[in-house]
Amino acid sequence: MLAVENRESVLVIDCGGDVVHRLLACGVDLDKITGLIVTHEHPDHVAGFPLMMERLWLGGRRDHLDVYGIAPALSQARRIHDAFDTSSWPQYPGINWHEVPLAEDSLVLEDSAWEVRASPGKHTVPITALRFEDRYGGGVLAYSCDTSYSEAVVRLASEADILVHEATGQGPGHSSADDATKVAIESGAKRLVLVHLPPEPYLEGEEIPKLQETFSEIEKGVERGRYSF
Ligand SMILES: [Zn+2]
Ligand SMILES: [Zn+2]
Known part of the structure; x- marks a missing residue:
C-alpha cells in the first residue's frame, strides 16, 4: 500500500491491510482522499477494501469514493466489499467505479x-x-x-x-x-x-x-x- 499526496489531494494505491490506520499514523488528513487505485486482484493489494470504506465512513466521510483499476481488480474489490451488508449503515458513501484499460x-x-x-x-x-x-x-x-x-x-x-x-x-x-x-x-x-x-x-x-x-x-x-x- 502507498499513497501520494500534494496540497490538494491524496490518492491511495492498494489496500491490502488496514490502510486508514496507516494513513492516520502517517498524519494524513482523510478528508483529502480523492480516490483509490487498485493495481490487481491479489489479497495483499485489495483485501482491506471493505475495512477502508468502513473506517472512512466511521471517520465521517459521506461523499462517494472514486475507485480506479483494471476490470479484474475492480471486480475483486466489489466482490469483497459486497460480502458485507452495508445497506443499513446511515449515509454510507457511494462508490464510483472507473475501469482502466489494460494497455x-x-x-x-x-x-x-x-x-x-x-x-x-x-x-x-x-x-x-x-x-x-x-x-x-x-x-x-x-x-x-x-x-x-x-x-x-x-x-x-x-x-x-x-x-x-x-x-x-x-x-x-x-x-x-x-x-x-x-x-x-x-x-x-x-x-x-x-x-x-x-x-x-x-x-x-x-x-x-x-x-x-x-x-x-x-x-x-x-x-x-x-x-x-
Ligand atoms: Zn500480486
Ligand atoms: Zn503483492
Whole structure:
C-alpha cells in the first residue's frame, strides 16, 4: 500500500491491510482522499477494501469514493466489499467505479491535482504499474507494483523523480533488487525505493552497497516512510 499526496489531494494505491490506520499514523488528513487505485486482484493489494470504506465512513466521510483499476481488480474489490451488508449503515458513501484499460500508457485519471497513467506489468495475473504527475510541482513518481522485469514499466517510469519498485525476489512474476535497479537505470529515474520485500531479513549486508556502485540513489523502503518528489 502507498499513497501520494500534494496540497490538494491524496490518492491511495492498494489496500491490502488496514490502510486508514496507516494513513492516520502517517498524519494524513482523510478528508483529502480523492480516490483509490487498485493495481490487481491479489489479497495483499485489495483485501482491506471493505475495512477502508468502513473506517472512512466511521471517520465521517459521506461523499462517494472514486475507485480506479483494471476490470479484474475492480471486480475483486466489489466482490469483497459486497460480502458485507452495508445497506443499513446511515449515509454510507457511494462508490464510483472507473475501469482502466489494460494497455500501455492508459489514462487512469486527470484532474486539477494529478495526471495518472498506467501500463501493464508482468505478474501472475493482469496488473498495472502506475505513473503519477503532480500538477502543482511537476514531480513524478512511478510505481512498478508486482512485476518481473518489464520494458513497459521502464517506459512508464521515464525520468521519474522516484521509482518505487518491488523487489520481492526472483520471479516468476516478481523482481529481484538487480531487476529493479536495471529498470531504474534504463528509465532514467533519479531515485529508487525498493518495496514489497519479504518479511525475513533481506537485502542486508553488502547487497545494497554493491547495487549503489551502479545506481547510487537506491534504498529499501521503510514502513510508514515519507518521500518527497
Ligand atoms: Zn500480486
Ligand atoms: Zn503483492
